[in-house]
Amino acid sequence: MNATPTHKPKIFRPEDVDYERPKRGLDEDDLRKQPTIYRDDMLAGKTILITGGGSGMGKATALLAARLGAQVAICGRDEEKLQTTVKLVKEEVGSDVLSVGTNIRDADAVEALIGKVHDHFGGLDTLVNNAGGQFPQDAIDFSRKGWLAVIDTNLNGTWWMMQEAAKRWREDGKPGNIVNIVANVERGMPQAAHTCAARAGVIYLSKTLATEWAQWNIRVNCIGPGVIETEGFRMYPEEALARFHKANPMKQRGNAWDVAEMIAYLASPAARFINGDLIVMDGGQAQWGVVWPAGMPDYFSEDGAA
Ligand SMILES: CCCCC/C=C/C(=O)SCCNC(=O)CCNC(=O)[C@H](O)C(C)(C)COP(=O)(O)OP(=O)(O)OC[C@H]1O[C@@H](n2cnc3c(N)ncnc32)[C@H](O)[C@@H]1OP(=O)(O)O
Numbered sequence: 001m002n003a004t005p006t007h008k009p010k011i012f013r014p015e016d017v018d019y020e021r022p023k024r025g026l027d028e029d030d031l032r033k034q035p036t037i038y039r040d041d042m043l044a045g046k047t048i049l050i051t052g053g054g055s056g057m058g059k060a061t062a063l064l065a066a067r068l069g070a071q072v073a074i075c076g077r078d079e080e081k082l083q084t085t086v087k088l089v090k091e092e093v094g095s096d097v098l099s100v101g102t103n104i105r106d107a108d109a110v111e112a113l114i115g116k117v118h119d120h121f122g123g124l125d126t127l128v129n130n131a132g133g134q135f136p137q138d139a140i141d142f143s144r145k146g147w148l149a150v151i152d153t154n155l156n157g158t159w160w161m162m163q164e165a166a167k168r169w170r171e172d173g174k175p176g177n178i179v180n181i182v183a184n185v186e187r188g189m190p191q192a193a194h195t196c197a198a199r200a201g202v203i204y205l206s207k208t209l210a211t212e213w214a215q216w217n218i219r220v221n222c223i224g225p226g227v228i229e230t231e232g233f234r235m236y237p238e239e240a241l242a243r244f245h246k247a248n249p250m251k252q253r254g255n256a257w258d259v260a261e262m263i264a265y266l267a268s269p270a271a272r273f274i275n276g277d278l279i280v281m282d283g284g285q286a287q288w289g290v291v292w293p294a295g296m297p298d299y300f301s302e303d304g305a306a
């Protein structure tokens with residue numbers, strides 16, 4: 001059934017929708033066709049590990065990195081999703097992706113993952129902490145379990161990954177490079193306060209580690225995407241999605257390939273002097289609009305209550 005929901009649900013659960021949802025983001029056919037400005041051996045000899053590599057930005061990054069010559073490892077919780085990336089890269093580039101089912105909230109599993117990547121490829125050059133997410137809700141209504149789930153994934157999970165990778169780099173005397181995918185938090189994130197708190201934590205953790213870990217030649221940077229259309233948009237109601245892109249002055253949505261190209265740049269030698277930075281990719285949203293991922297409350301509309 002095709003229908004546009006007219007109500008604003010207090011809690012939106014993607015599994016509960018009873019209307020057909022449009023395709024979101026670049027699918028595999030789209031990804032196969034994306035051009036790149038980079039030289040095709042730009043990442044030759046490099047190993048890159050991408051968390052959340054089974055979908056969205058993680059999948060696009062895995063494909064681009066492989067096209068640029070990198071050895072690629074991915075992780076995520078859903079084995080079926082991970083295998084779609086393995087298959088895509090094999091078909092497109094001919095190389096094998098190392099896929100390791102891992103919940104980044106589990107510190108022991110993260111330690112095992114980093115070990116497997118080292119055993120398989122003999123080292124790691126770039127870690128991309130892309131896994132994460134949240135659900136849209138007014139903060140006042142967050143359940144304790146919901147708050148903990150979002151903080152545990154986006155802050156703790158990212159930290160376990162960073163610490164384990166850095167321990168190995170220090171032990172091996174090898175340089176390291178970390179790229180953390182965060183979000184656009186400069187002016188807060190109404191209806192996503194849990195993720196805002198976690199991502200702000202990651203940004204300042206990264207700035208701190210960029211100094212502490214420079215002695216071991218480990219760089220740490222963040223990318224702050226604005227509205228990037230991916231299959232992850234399923235987490236949001238259609239009525240909210242309809243105005244997502246209106247939160248930036250370009251009135252556009254980015255795509256997963258935009259972010260993948262920035263990650264590839266940060267993984268390349270061209271970025272060797274970038275450390276402790278946050279690169280915002282949001283079409284100017286940080287200076288301008290608010291996303292309201294659960295739908296804008298009437299109070300904030302132009303003719304809402306003052
Ligand atoms: C935010 C504005 C920016 C707009 C642009 C940003 C876009 C994106 O980030 S797109 C990428 C989106 N992708 C995702 O968010 C995918 C990953 N997300 C998740 O997997 C979940 O949201 C998660 C972070 C909560 C994962 O936790 P997990 O423990 O796996 O999930 P559970 O389903 O077991 O839920 C635990 C707990 O969390 C509360 N909760 C979960 N979903 C909702 C919801 N839709 N609304 C309200 N509360 C929710 C709830 O308390 C859950 O416990 P139970 O009640 O026992 O189910």
Ligand SMILES: NC(=O)C1=CN([C@@H]2O[C@H](COP(=O)(O)OP(=O)(O)OC[C@H]3O[C@@H](n4cnc5c(N)ncnc54)[C@H](OP(=O)(O)O)[C@@H]3O)[C@@H](O)[C@H]2O)C=CC1
Nearest residue numbers: 052055056057076077078103104131132133227228230232
């Ligand atoms: N799209 C956007 O507009 C924006 C996205 N972001 C962030 O960018 C990142 C990529 O998002 P996007 O590609 O859009 O969305 P997706 O939902 O497609 O990607 C999120 C990935 O994270 C993985 N993941 C989630 N939780 C865990 C976990 N506990 N352990 C391991 N893997 C996990 C998921 O895999 P699996 O299900 O297999 O576990 C999934 O592949 C996310 O952190 C997202 O929040 C930030 C700002 C804007």
